[in-house]
Amino acid sequence: MDVPLLVTDFLDRARKYYGGEEAVVATTGERYTYDELGDRADRLSAVLQERGIEKGDRVAVLDPNTHYQLEAAYGIMQLGAIHTPLNYRLTPDDYEYMLNDAGVDAVVADYEYAEQIEAIRDEVPTETFIATDADAVEGDWDDFDELIAEADPDYDRPEMSEDEVVTINYTSGTTGDPKGVMRTHRTESLHAQLVTIHHEISDDDVYLWTLPMFHVNGWGHIYAITGIGAKHVCTRGVDAETNLEQIREEDVSFLCCAPTVLTLFEEYLEDNEVPTTGDAPMRVTAAGAAPPESIIETVEKEFGWHFRQLYGATETGPLIGTSATRRLIDEDSEERFALKKRQGIAPLGTEVEVVDDDGEEVPWDDETIGEILVRGNQVMEGYWEKPEETEEAFDDKREGWFHTGDLAVVNEDGLMAIQDRKKDIIVSGGENISSIELEDTLFAHPDVGDVAIIPAPSEKWGETPKAFVVPANGDPENPPVTEDDLTAYTRERLAGYKVVHHVEFVDELPKTATGKIQKYELREREWEDEESMVGQG
Template sequence: MEKPLLVTDFLDRARRHYADQEAVLATTGERYTYGELGERVDGFAAALQDRGVEKGDRVAVLDPNTHYHLEAAYAAFECGAIHTPLNYRLVPDDFEYILNDAGVKAVYADYDYADKIEEIRDDVPTELFVTNDVEKVDGDWESFDALVEEGGEHERPEMHEDEIVTINYTSGTTGDPKGVCRTNRCETIHAYLTCIHKEITDDDVYYWTLPMFHVNGWGHIYAVTGMGARHVCTRGVDVEHIFDSITNEDVSYLCAAPTVLKRLIDHYEEHDVQSRGANPVRVATAGAAPPEATIRGIEDNLGWHLIHTYGATETGPLITTSDARRLYDADSDSRFAVKKKQGIGYLGTEVRVVDDDGNDVPRDGQTIGEIVVRGNQVMDGYWEKPEATEEAFNQRVEGYYHMGDLAAMDEHGMLIIQDRKKDIIISGGENISSIELEDTLFDHPAVGDVAVIPAPSDEWGEVPKAFVVPASGDPNDPGTTEKELIDFCRERIATYKVPKAVEFVKALPKTATGKVQKYELREREWEDEDRMVGEG
């Protein structure tokens, strides 16, 4: 028989079987059972419908990893609305673009970030503005808790598994951000796969280091909830709090970018702390592999089990895992060579590496091609961008999403990423568009030409570095300074996107047609590294 796959099923299941069990430890110390969490979701859903939110409307959420984010997301689902999580590291201009592009009707914003929305509220179509502490926010905002306490009933509309349920905006590599549309079906299947490959069970205690806005917390807002496990909410990454929670709350599972893993190891080595409570600990990381020293520190020193995965916003995000235990000896250091690879495809996921003609490259661990993928967790398409969608699925091979990453594949079919096709920088787990950064620097009168590339970083894996040709033409007398240009960027874009270094040069390497050859700059910058892609 066939049963529609709907994201509302996850909370329904938890309420049905775990109503009296703790669901959430809030950042403010309150503890909510799944029954109580469900009642709060019902209350907010009723308030949204009372204020005109209907099926298909977009409801944006701007929040760190608090229980309000979970409640706002599930309340939107209950209304048949489309959950639109926002990256809290963005600046007001970014939010203005996204709220207009998605036609957002209602927004919930945490008090720490509401001012960024308040600044642009007259320039967006949004009608309802909600926050969790009206006393800390300027402007006309409604209280989340007051809306929950209004009570009332909401009506869950008829929903279908092929309808869009969330739009996640990705930095992209060119132009404005694109809204990645994900349906009930692909979110549900991705959550199922996450439960399987991350071994999530009802007695897990999940600690939120991974931003909930980031592809819906890699699907953990669904998976952890649906399994009836516990959420430990946070307001950001605090390594001391992580270790306290591991011992006091018996945290068993968390996700962390490689840079966070390194901070955890450093804290453990510098302080007399326990690395586990009553539960064994596993940690997932994604993208470019952490350095071997980091993997060794996590597993040998802290005694945690590391799971390395890979994907993109457009793919769920997760499509591969290196946690293939039959392919390595768990008691041998040789396992690190396997764990550093991006891994094999998730269940039901077809991952290939293809050449320019769309043919599979040899599985020799050396021949490089582009990663393409087909699976039920892959996006439906980009919001109102049919041409970008068509291109993403049909560049080399028809019907596959093209990742833009260049990789080799070993004899077991494990991915080994070598470089990036797209001009994207991944620093500490955050995507940074080199194009956006170049456009920002071009606005400075002393900049004549500029190219931005990823530079290696021990802390962040890679960071943006700008090569600037001064308008004066003289790199020894550029008419500005490195600090001035960095400050210029900091005033205009999100802090994490700001270049960490600026080098003044006489000219940029270019082709005969005038295209900048960034590959030459990357080769020079990464000549002492094993590969031209950051490990963070």
């Protein structure tokens, strides 16, 4: 039987079977059942349809992790319109680029961030502007709650195909202009099903939103948590005290986050003795750069949470690999912390291979480095109106495979471990050095709060590793450790050619909203007086 896979099915199912069950704990204090969440989404669909939004039109959402984001996403997609969530930590210039690039017809914005859109509204094609609290926003904005209160919930849902684009997610933009990743009903639906399976999501789960919903639709959790009938606990951002209180009071059982969130929790708990769980057992999935083993050990032994690592990219939904494999990782072994930080194995229905420059799979010897390639149903349709970039992403070493640009090794059980990004590898005297290995080594030093390694120019070696270190005391003028101390620390633990001789103490590292370190900013500053970079990092 051929039945189209549609993202609207997730809320439809929740309303049918869990209509009277609590769906959302809002940041404003309200609690909504799935019937109520669905009704609010229907009314927004009617509002947008009345304003001329049709199937295929783009509607942007600029909102932290509130109930409005969930309502807007489904209200948009029920019309067959294209949900375009925006990173709420960008600048007006960024929004001007994205709104023009996608040709956005309407914007739904949180009151705290609407001014960023107001600043460029005359420079974009958008005609409809809706704010979650219009009275708090300068300019001509309609109020979200007033609109849906006055609206009839009836709207015309068009016929939709699983191959039609339903969402555009903009990449982090760590280099150059961000690209709009097109995702169809089919890619979103299958990815959400994979997330549900591999994260073991069930209808009695309570999910805490620390991961941005705008980031590839919250890794698919706006669908997975909804469709399975679980509960969303919304937030306006990461705050260790507030989030830990939510975990206890709402009996949260699951959250996904960047590793930096776990570090914030760890730092808060060093000074505050509070419970880390409610009545429900807790599990957490982290992604981005893998956290140090010490953090994973703290999460499992001191927080009492079950940890797993996720690996992915906006272009792939994002799930590419996961360390959620209980048969390949002995939960009673101390080795589990090192294994759990690996990017793991491919999910169901997904082909992942680490290949050499000729496109041949590297041996599973945990030594041979290759690039990670992906092929699967959850991989993007392509980049919005960028056919050349799309072709480049899929047809380099192997035609039809998405090329991640990540370099990895594979152990005897098939668990991947990323060594570096292609652009972040350091080429020193002809030797390849992994910046991730050096970062992990330095991060284990008790006086290092955060660290980023980049290639720095060297007359002798071409490139040499340089560390930008946020000291544990937060004071780069008076750090508790010296450059010589850290050089000696790496010399004791690494091969001689990998030793870090150059250290710069800083108060913070440049990061994206999802916690990725923007190394290009550090590289550009370090190499501004050079003609080129040896490794082209």
